[in-house]
Amino acid sequence: MKKVSISDIARKAGVSVSTVSFVMNDKAVKMRISREVIEKVENVAREMGYRPNQLARGLRTGKTKTIGLIVENISNAFFATLAKTIEDEAKKYDYKVVYCSTDNDEVKARELINMLSQRQVDGYIITPTPLLADEIKKLQAENKPVVLIDRYFPEAPTIPAVLVDNFEGVAKGTEYLIEKGYDKIALVTIETDMAHMKDRLSGYFEVLRRHDIPIDERRMKIVPYSSDRETALGMIAELLEGAGSEIDAVFFLTNYLGVLGIEAIKKKRLKIPDQLAVLCFDDNDIFRLYTPTISVIRQPIESIGQQAMCVLIERLKHSGGAEGYPIADTLHLRTELIARESI
Amino acid sequence: MKKVSISDIARKAGVSVSTVSFVMNDKAVKMRISREVIEKVENVAREMGYRPNQLARGLRTGKTKTIGLIVENISNAFFATLAKTIEDEAKKYDYKVVYCSTDNDEVKARELINMLSQRQVDGYIITPTPLLADEIKKLQAENKPVVLIDRYFPEAPTIPAVLVDNFEGVAKGTEYLIEKGYDKIALVTIETDMAHMKDRLSGYFEVLRRHDIPIDERRMKIVPYSSDRETALGMIAELLEGAGSEIDAVFFLTNYLGVLGIEAIKKKRLKIPDQLAVLCFDDNDIFRLYTPTISVIRQPIESIGQQAMCVLIERLKHSGGAEGYPIADTLHLRTELIARESI
DNA sequence: GAGGTACGCTAAAACGATTTAGTTTGTATC
DNA sequence: GATACAAACTAAATCGTTTTAGCGTACCTC
Numbered sequence: 001m002k003k004v005s006i007s008d009i010a011r012k013a014g015v016s017v018s019t020v021s022f023v024m025n026d027k028a029v030k031m032r033i034s035r036e037v038i039e040k041v042e043n044v045a046r047e048m049g050y051r052p053n054q055l056a057r058g059l060r061t062g063k064t065k066t067i068g069l070i071v072e073n074i075s076n077a078f079f080a081t082l083a084k085t086i087e088d089e090a091k092k093y094d095y096k097v098v099y100c101s102t103d104n105d106e107v108k109a110r111e112l113i114n115m116l117s118q119r120q121v122d123g124y125i126i127t128p129t130p131l132l133a134d135e136i137k138k139l140q141a142e143n144k145p146v147v148l149i150d151r152y153f154p155e156a157p158t159i160p161a162v163l164v165d166n167f168e169g170v171a172k173g174t175e176y177l178i179e180k181g182y183d184k185i186a187l188v189t190i191e192t193d194m195a196h197m198k199d200r201l202s203g204y205f206e207v208l209r210r211h212d213i214p215i216d217e218r219r220m221k222i223v224p225y226s227s228d229r230e231t232a233l234g235m236i237a238e239l240l241e242g243a244g245s246e247i248d249a250v251f252f253l254t255n256y257l258g259v260l261g262i263e264a265i266k267k268k269r270l271k272i273p274d275q276l277a278v279l280c281f282d283d284n285d286i287f288r289l290y291t292p293t294i295s296v297i298r299q300p301i302e303s304i305g306q307q308a309m310c311v312l313i314e315r316l317k318h319s320g321g322a323e324g325y326p327i328a329d330t331l332h333l334r335t336e337l338i339a340r341e342s343i
Numbered sequence: 344m345k346k347v348s349i350s351d352i353a354r355k356a357g358v359s360v361s362t363v364s365f366v367m368n369d370k371a372v373k374m375r376i377s378r379e380v381i382e383k384v385e386n387v388a389r390e391m392g393y394r395p396n397q398l399a400r401g402l403r404t405g406k407t408k409t410i411g412l413i414v415e416n417i418s419n420a421f422f423a424t425l426a427k428t429i430e431d432e433a434k435k436y437d438y439k440v441v442y443c444s445t446d447n448d449e450v451k452a453r454e455l456i457n458m459l460s461q462r463q464v465d466g467y468i469i470t471p472t473p474l475l476a477d478e479i480k481k482l483q484a485e486n487k488p489v490v491l492i493d494r495y496f497p498e499a500p501t502i503p504a505v506l507v508d509n510f511e512g513v514a515k516g517t518e519y520l521i522e523k524g525y526d527k528i529a530l531v532t533i534e535t536d537m538a539h540m541k542d543r544l545s546g547y548f549e550v551l552r553r554h555d556i557p558i559d560e561r562r563m564k565i566v567p568y569s570s571d572r573e574t575a576l577g578m579i580a581e582l583l584e585g586a587g588s589e590i591d592a593v594f595f596l597t598n599y600l601g602v603l604g605i606e607a608i609k610k611k612r613l614k615i616p617d618q619l620a621v622l623c624f625d626d627n628d629i630f631r632l633y634t635p636t637i638s639v640i641r642q643p644i645e646s647i648g649q650q651a652m653c654v655l656i657e658r659l660k661h662s663g664g665a666e667g668y669p670i671a672d673t674l675h676l677r678t679e680l681i682a683r684e685s686i
Numbered sequence: 687g688a689g690g691t692a693c694g695c696t697a698a699a700a701c702g703a704t705t706t707a708g709t710t711t712g713t714a715t716c
Numbered sequence: 717g718a719t720a721c722a723a724a725c726t727a728a729a730t731c732g733t734t735t736t737a738g739c740g741t742a743c744c745t746c
Binding site for chain 2 (some may be wrong): 701702703704705
């Protein structure tokens with residue numbers, strides 16, 4: 001059984017292709033198609049199980065009602081939740097989402113943009129890799145709206161972004177640890193050139209400075225992005241050797257690192273918070289359920305998704321216009337400190 | 344800046360559209376296009392940043408090199424991991440994946456199939472909802488390959504499926520609990536008509552029967568699918584009232600229920616495994632990291648994804664043929680009992 | 687009875703590719 | 717000098733839609 005096309009319907013209903021098209025697109029009234037013909041066409045279409053071919057439609061109209069979502073890794077809880085929110089949100093505006101993971105690989109990221117562009121998505125929501133700004137500007141030059149999430153390019157302020165206030169979040173967390181009496185606060189972060197992680201790091205530095213706590217390199221672990229689970233686990237374990245003497249608290253700057261951290265701490269049988277206080281940037285089921293429960297700086301994932309869609313839709317509406325939307329808006333959302341038993 | 348099309352290239356290079364098409368599709372040699380023209384076209388295409396329009400291509404060829412993946416909920420760890428595996432696997436065969444979540448809603452599932460069909464995906468990998476068999480048969484009638492994963496329709500054996508041996512998995516788990524001396528084994532499952540869950544339930548019944556342990560309704564909690572977190576949590580808490588007296592172990596039949604279970608147990612401050620042994624179907628980071636670690640029946644997620652892709656690709660190759668691929672193959676993969684501290 | 691307009695519909699171009707069936711030119715064959 | 721054939725391309729149809737322009741008829745107006 002072949003797929004049925006608009007001309008099959010036209011033939012069977014004894015009308016022209018145009019008429020069918022008008023009926024199917026609710027333009028029948030505007031085009032003064034008679035009541036009987038409308039019903040006739042609708043019946044035939046239903047009977048034959050007609051489903052309009054979106055490729056043809058997209059080719060003709062230049063709109064696919066699809067947005068491309070590029071995240072770092074869809075199997076990570078943060079991005080999976082974000083993806084779900086964006087999918088749900090897009091549905092409200094009658095858009096479909098296609099998502100893909102970069103694995104933080106520049107080449108793959110470019111390939112994905114290329115692929116989405118070839119598939120003519122109407123707009124993009126992107127978690128960029130460090131060198132992706134030029135590729136993204138090309139999309140903008142083609143008049144395709146783009147919104148960055150989670151990460152951004154300070155040197156390219158014309159690309160709108162929805163972010164959390166990373167600096168403030170980490171500063172707040174560090175401040176909280178100090179307030180609770182910890183002063184040998186270790187930090188675990190990921191090695192990257194991306195500004196959002198630098199912002200987080202600055203938050204830590206700034207608060208230590210404010211409290212005249214010297215910055216000690218030995219209390220910092222910078223895990224290379226490329227390292228596999230085991231290596232990363234090993235590096236964190238190394239840092240934890242100092243627990244009790246050189247460090248009394250540890251702040252993980254991503255949820256992935258935090259989970260690894262929990263694993264390392266568990267292996268070492270360190271008592272939280274007696275031997276070591278723990279704080280993590282970005283929440284996770286595990287942190288909520290672990291014993292003891294782990295304090296976190298929570299990112300408002302739903303808001304990020306909603307705001308990103310909102311900015312994108314706004315631009316999508318205007319993207320017929322000469323130069324698209326005037327200026328970039330970058331939104332900074334507030335994080336929330338969730339105090340649990342680990343501190 | 345507008346997108347560049349094949350005819351822009353043709354004009355600039357001073358050749359015909361067909362020639363450009365041949366060059367871009369590596370058919371230049373077969374079509375005896377001269378070396379100079381090939382180079383000329385390639386250069387112009389590169390300079391102008393040509394990206395072929397996949398809509399047009401798909402419209403003409405009838406192939407989109409895209410497969411549709413429908414899961415229950417992409418933010419669930421099981422499905423997120425599965426999606427990632429399938430995405431990676433598809434890439435090897437030069438296919439792109441678009442995924443969507445049904446939220447186990449029949450209407451939404453139908454809409455999604457409809458949407459993917461309109462977008463002309465070449466094949467489908469589907470986690471079905473209970474009443475989806477007829478809709479799936481329509482796809483097969485249109486000669487579109489479909490592979491089910493995780494769930495299946497015993498009454499529709501013509502739809503290929505990649506499953507785990509649910510009966511055997513739960514039987515093995517129940518057997519293990521009994522072997523370890525537990526005989527008041529409670530069970531938490533989800534209310535559904537789907538065969539895979541019935542298989543799991545049968546595994547439990549069968550093993551109890553084999554050991555002459557009477558089946559006690561009060562030890563079973565069947566959570567309605569539609570219930571929200573709080574309600575489900577409440578129902579599990581209710582069951583746990585019996586811990587120590589009426590029940591000495593609990594077997595959660597899905598990973599979602601298991602996580603809720605952990606939460607309920609934690610709230611009640613029950614000691615695992617002293618007051619209650621815990622076993623869950625399907626692993627999760629939380630079970631591995633929780634204290635004590637939770638024993639599970641592990642599903643081979645990577646294999647499920649790989650096998651599903653493998654079956655699909657095989658059918659995709661043959662789908663030009665008159666009746667597609669002859670008979671359905673249903674694969675049953677083995678689960679693995681991972682014994683941890685909770686038993 | 688010429689001109690206007692409302693009605694109800696259709697023809698045909700266009701979107702950007704692929705692909706089949708040529709066309710033109712040059713060279714070799716008998 | 718006619719025929720054949722290869723080389724190097726090109727013209728045009730096609731996929732399934734949307735959309736603009738237009739066509740024929742009927743009725744109205746002056």
